[in-house]
Amino acid sequence: MPLEAAARLVSELTSRGYNAExxxxxxxxxxxxxxxxxxxxxxxxxxxxxxxxxxxxxAALATTDAGGTTRSDSPASEPAEPTPSVSTGTSETVDSDxxxxxxxxxxxxxxxxxxxxxATAERSADPALRSLExxxxxxxxxxxxxxxxxxxxxxxxxxxxLGGKLRSRVNHRPATAIQEMPGGSEAAxxxxxxxxxxxxxxxxxxxxxxxxxTFPWLVxxxxxxxxxxxxxxxxxxxAMEGTLxxxxxxxxxxxxxxxxxPRTYEPSTADRHVQAALISDVHVGSQEFMEDAWNAFADxxxxxxxxxxxxxxxxxxxxxxxxxxxxxxxxxDIVDIYEQYEAFSEHLKKVPGDIEIVMIPGNHxxxxxxxxxxGFDEELREIMSAHDPQIVSNPSTVxxxxxxxxxxxxxxxxxxxxxxxxxxASYDDPHKAMYHLLKKxxxxxxxxxxxxxxxxxxxxxxxxxxxxxxHTGHVHKLGFGKYHNVLAINSGCWQAQTDFQKSVNIDPDAxxxxxxxxxxxxxxxxKFS
Ligand code: D5M
Ligand code: FE
Ligand code: ZN
Numbered sequence: 286m287p288l289e290a291a292a293r294l295v296s297e298l299t300s301r302g303y304n305a306e307x308x309x310x311x312x313x314x315x316x317x318x319x320x321x322x323x324x325x326x327x328x329x330x331x332x333x334x335x336x337x338x339x340x341x342x343x344a345a346l347a348t349t350d351a352g353g354t355t356r357s358d359s360p361a362s363e364p365a366e367p368t369p370s371v372s373t374g375t376s377e378t379v380d381s382d383x384x385x386x387x388x389x390x391x392x393x394x395x396x397x398x399x400x401x402x403x404a405t406a407e408r409s410a411d412p413a414l415r416s417l418e419x420x421x422x423x424x425x426x427x428x429x430x431x432x433x434x435x436x437x438x439x440x441x442x443x444x445x446x447l448g449g450k451l452r453s454r455v456n457h458r459p460a461t462a463i464q465e466m467p468g469g470s471e472a473a474x475x476x477x478x479x480x481x482x483x484x485x486x487x488x489x490x491x492x493x494x495x496x497x498x499t500f501p502w503l504v505x506x507x508x509x510x511x512x513x514x515x516x517x518x519x520x521x522x523x524a525m526e527g528t529l530x531x532x533x534x535x536x537x538x539x540x541x542x543x544x545x546x547p548r549t550y551e552p553s554t555a556d557r558h559v560q561a562a563l564i565s566d567v568h569v570g571s572q573e574f575m576e577d578a579w580n581a582f583a584d585x586x587x588x589x590x591x592x593x594x595x596x597x598x599x600x601x602x603x604x605x606x607x608x609x610x611x612x613x614x615x616x617x618d619i620v621d622i623y624e625q626y627e628a629f630s631e632h633l634k635k636v637p638g639d640i641e642i643v644m645i646p647g648n649h650x651x652x653x654x655x656x657x658x659x660g661f662d663e664e665l666r667e668i669m670s671a672h673d674p675q676i677v678s679n680p681s682t683v684x685x686x687x688x689x690x691x692x693x694x695x696x697x698x699x700x701x702x703x704x705x706x707x708x709x710a711s712y713d714d715p716h717k718a719m720y721h722l723l724k725k726x727x728x729x730x731x732x733x734x735x736x737x738x739x740x741x742x743x744x745x746x747x748x749x750x751x752x753x754x755x756h757t758g759h760v761h762k763l764g765f766g767k768y769h770n771v772l773a774i775n776s777g778c779w780q781a782q783t784d785f786q787k788s789v790n791i792d793p794d795a796x797x798x799x800x801x802x803x804x805x806x807x808x809x810x811x812k813f814s
Contacts, residue, residue: 286603293788297323297703298568302720303330306611307788308339312346322346336611346506359623401685408587409593414557417596417641418684422677424660428742430597430707433739440477440520442743444495447522447726448475455524460498468531474500481517489514491538493525502527504538513541516705544726546769552753553629555686556802560593562586562640562798565600565694565758566778568649569632570625572618573781574605575704576632578796581813583635584800594800596685597640600758600776601647601694603629609649615782622651626668633672642674643683647694655739656680656696656729656746680728680745682752688803695759695775696737697722697729702760704731712791713776715760720768722746754801761786761793765808772806774799 291314316322326345330337358501359497429435449455455473463472476493484490489504489511502525504510517523524542529535568574585591586698605617619625636642642650645660652659658679661669666676677683680693700709701718708719722728725750732738754772763777777794786793801807 293804297786300483303327303334303503304610305337305338306339307785309337309342310789311393311790312339312342316346318738332351336557336622338611339340383432408592408639410592412639414559414686415595415641416684416686417643417675418636419675419677420679420682420684421749422660423657423741423745424676424678426741427739429740431740435742438526438742439738439740439744443520443727443747444475444477444522445765446744446747446749447544448495448524450726451475451522451524451542452541455526457524458497460500462497463529463536464498464533465502466529466533468529468533471526472527472529472535472536473524473526474502474536475501476522477522478517478519478521481514481519482586490535491517491525493523502538504536504541510538510541516709518701518704518731520712520732521725521727543724545724546726546751546790548769550770552742552770552772552806553687553689554753554806555688557686557804558593559595559598559803560591561598561685561690561801561803562594563598563600563754563756563774563776563801564798565647565756565762565776565778566602566780567599567629568602568605568780569629570617570619571605571624571780571785572616572619575779575781575796575814576597578814579632579779581637582796582798582811583632584642585811585813586637590799593736594711595640596803597636597642598683598692598756599642599644600692600756601645601679602649602758602778603644603669604649604651605780606649606651610785612785625666626651626665630669630671633669633674634667635730636672638672642672642693643681644674644676645679645692647679648696652740655737657739657741658694658784678745686803688753688806689750690754690756691728691748692756693722693728697731698757698760698775700729700731712760712762714764714766715757715762716764716766716773718767719755719773719775720756720766723751723771723773754806761791761798763794763797763810765799767806772801772808774801774808 302651313319313322321343326337327343331343347444352644400455452475457473457475460474460589463474466472474493476495479494479499480492482490487506491502492499493502504514523545525538526540527536527538586594607622619628646658648654651665652661660676660678682689682691698715698718701721702712710721728746752771756774758776765774776799777797781795781797782793798811798814800809800811
């Protein structure tokens with residue numbers, strides 16, 4: 286079983302809301318039919334379990350012949366491909382199809398520099414030229430009580446706001462009104478994807494839901510729109526147009542529309558040459574935290590070469606945290622969470638004091654795991670106060686000299702990568718997974734049994750405005766490219782490969798700092814490892 290298969294199994298597990306014990310993954314990959322074994326485990330694992338443990342796997346393997354003789358042809362058995370360590374998405378062609386079948390990236394200039402750290406220079410930035418505004422920070426605004434009504438209002442808000450981007454594009458009717466229309470009528474609906482099923486004859490049935498009810502839409506296997514079905518996620522908002530069947534019980538899809546980013550979107554740029562470092566996943570407190578690389582980065586920031594870097598954005602996982610994944614404690618260098626933040630603060634102090642820092646939390650940080658995640662509490666803010674960073678929620682938007690940057694840690698990327706076909710989203714091209722979030726105008730569309738979503742009155746995860754830059758982390762892979770002129774950039778990490786990542790063949794891009802020119806939105810990658 287190639288190691289690639291283990292990574293696939295892990296992303297499949299994560300997409301269903303489970304973390305995994307390393308040994309559990311090893312057992313699963315060793316089964317003769319790992320996919321069948323996985324399905325069996327998922328059926329048998331208790332509803333409230335968050336972690337798939339080795340005993341779950343053993344129990345499932347004992348009660349099944351999932352170890353049987355046929356090997357599935359799922360992607361899990363594909364051979365591993367050689368992977369470039371940095372993916373910059375410069376190779377795709379521009380697609381002018383107005384139906385928007387696939388994300389498009391345009392070529393941005395980029396280069397990778399090996400930073401050796403020339404002599405330290407005086408930084409001469411003029412803070413008076415700067416501007417930094419935060420929007421969408423929900424810290425202190427949480428209204429959720431976890432009650433059923435909160436789920437109703439968060440989805441209603443999502444449908445209202447994302448539906449608003451679609452309603453002018455189709456002649457839509459509520460689900461209940463469509464049910465009453467005569468057979469053969471043309472109909473259109475804006476709704477949340479409630480269910481996606483394949484039919485016995487290979488067509489696709491997509492159930493859309495709006496405030497009045499649900500209606501089933503059939504995508505025929507020979508229609509052009511069938512190519513879009515494999516990128517749909519449950520709970521995303523879209524519009525469908527089609528023809529009602531004779532009995533009006535179903536409609537045949539003729540077109541599909543996504544909230545999307547307009548193809549003609551023109552991002553704002555800064556009026557002067559100024560740069561921002563977009564990083565994430567520092568993981569201080571882990572034995573794998575790459576202190577030398579971090580120090581080299583901090584030293585470089587003091588050099589002439591970095592004199593235009595006036596902003597630093599940190600997209601989560603400042604520290605390694607405690608108890609985030611099974612067996613994580615075996616790889617901790619600092620076991621106390623507060624001491625981890627104290628150490629992180631010391632590392633942050635090495636960054637030139639005049640650089641403006643904005644940070645959001647990630648899944649390893651000491652805030653609630655469910656998204657949106659509020660910014661750190663007072664005690665942690667106090668620990669990190671030396672550099673006076675702006676600490677805001679995950680997600681939040683920061684506008685730097687007119688350039689809006691949507692910062693989101695990126696946990697949903699695991700899900701997008703697991704659900705979509707390899708060529709549309711993969712760990713090697715994390716920015717392509719981000720394109721799908723832009724197209725859906727939502728940072729974490731899918732709400733599954735275990736998806737960590739904190740229902741609020743408002744859906745803070747909706748991308749109301751198109752950002753000029755979309756910045757995520759989490760998957761520990763560096764990749765960037767443009768989608769309808771929006772720069773999508775997933776920063777790498779400052780943590781070398783952990784034992785778990787090794788066991789599932791995740792090869793992180795560690796010790797890179799992507800630097801964005803805010804006047805051109807060009808990216809340069811500096812390497813420090
Ligand atoms: O996760 C970094 C990446 O590694 C992200 O793609 C999830 C994956 N990962 C790491 N450890 C686990 C376990 N134990 N189960 C499932 N997935 C895992 P980060 O959370 O940023 O460290
Ligand atoms: Fe991380
Ligand atoms: Zn993370």
